[in-house]
Amino acid sequence: MDIKPIAKIINDYDSKFAVPRQSGLVNDIKSTIVFEKEYADESAFKRIEEFSHLWLIWGFSLNSHPSNSLTVRPPRLGGNEKVGVFATRSPFRPNPLGLSSVKLEAVEKDESGKIILIVSGADLVSGTPIYDIKPYITFSDCHPDAISGFAEEKNGAKLNVEIDDELLHNIEADKQHTLKKILADDPRPAYHEDGRQYGFRFAGKEIKFKVNNNILTVTEISDGK
Numbered sequence: 001m002d003i004k005p006i007a008k009i010i011n012d013y014d015s016k017f018a019v020p021r022q023s024g025l026v027n028d029i030k031s032t033i034v035f036e037k038e039y040a041d042e043s044a045f046k047r048i049e050e051f052s053h054l055w056l057i058w059g060f061s062l063n064s065h066p067s068n069s070l071t072v073r074p075p076r077l078g079g080n081e082k083v084g085v086f087a088t089r090s091p092f093r094p095n096p097l098g099l100s101s102v103k104l105e106a107v108e109k110d111e112s113g114k115i116i117l118i119v120s121g122a123d124l125v126s127g128t129p130i131y132d133i134k135p136y137i138t139f140s141d142c143h144p145d146a147i148s149g150f151a152e153e154k155n156g157a158k159l160n161v162e163i164d165d166e167l168l169h170n171i172e173a174d175k176q177h178t179l180k181k182i183l184a185d186d187p188r189p190a191y192h193e194d195g196r197q198y199g200f201r202f203a204g205k206e207i208k209f210k211v212n213n214n215i216l217t218v219t220e221i222s223d224g225k
Contacts, residue, residue: 005059005129007035009122012175016062016125017200018187018207021075022089023100024121025185028178030105033117033130040114049107053136054119059129060096067092076151079191087149100124101136158184159211163218170221175203183209183216 011031013019020026033056048054071082072090085093102119110116117133161183168176179202188198188211197219199208208220 003131005036005131006039006133007033007130009033009056009058009124009126009128009130011122011124011126012178012203013122013125014201014204017198018182018202019125020123020182020185023102023123025123026178026181027103027121028181029120029122031102031119031122031124033119033133034110035115037114040116042109042115045107045115045117048104048117048135051104051135051137054102054104054117055134055136055141056098056100056102056119056122056124056130057132057134058098058100058124059131060091060093060098061127061129062125063091063096067094067096074150075189079189083150097131098124101141159186159214159216160184161216161218163221167218167221171203171205179203179207183207183218186211186216 009031010033012029067085069092070085072085072088072092073079073082074088074090077083089098091098100121100123102121104117105120106118108116108118161180163180171179182202186192187200192198192211194212195210197208197210199206199220201207204223206220206222207218209216209218211217
């Protein structure tokens with residue numbers, strides 16, 4: 001089966017390092033979904049504004065090739081335990097497809113009159129291809145009694161974030177709170193080391209930090225390269 005992108009997403013997640021591990025965890029960032037010419041017609045979106053949330057089906061475009069491994073080491077378990085690939089949301093899958101639920105904030109038109117969607121809660125790197133969009137439907141998609149396995153057991157661990165005011169002023173004021181939330185969720189890979197300096201790009205800035213004893217200290221916020 002051949003599939004092709006219908007759109008791409010544009011946002012402040014400039015690298016995959018600090019993208020939220022699940023959709024809906026960071027709702028402050030607004031993302032714009034920009035459609036290919038043949039799908040940017042308003043007839044394709046008739047009555048979509050009646051839905052509060054959408055499902056995005058998208059591709060792990062930064063993976064070099066599909067994975068044939070049947071087991072993975074999820075970050076939620078510290079990267080030390082193998083579980084079945086189909087028991088995780090790992091990006092390393094037989095087919096590199098992702099599924100995310102996002103909130104539909106607005107249906108707008110760009111300068112050329114093409115439809116664009118504004119959404120929040122996305123966990124996609126800027127530029128990620130989107131293959132399909134479907135409405136989120138509460139009576140079938142919402143399961144209040146669902147059990148989340150090992151993902152639920154490890155939920156809620158946060159880091160204490162320390163950022164000097166001088167550094168914080170180097171990033172736009174409306175993005176400062178979002179940056180703190182991203183850092184508090186510990187964006188480090190599963191195999192992390194206390195004291196080591198990590199870095200990633202966010203909102204056009206290079207962010208560098210260290211973690212010691214559950215305290216994350218930002219060491220640099222700059223334009224970078």
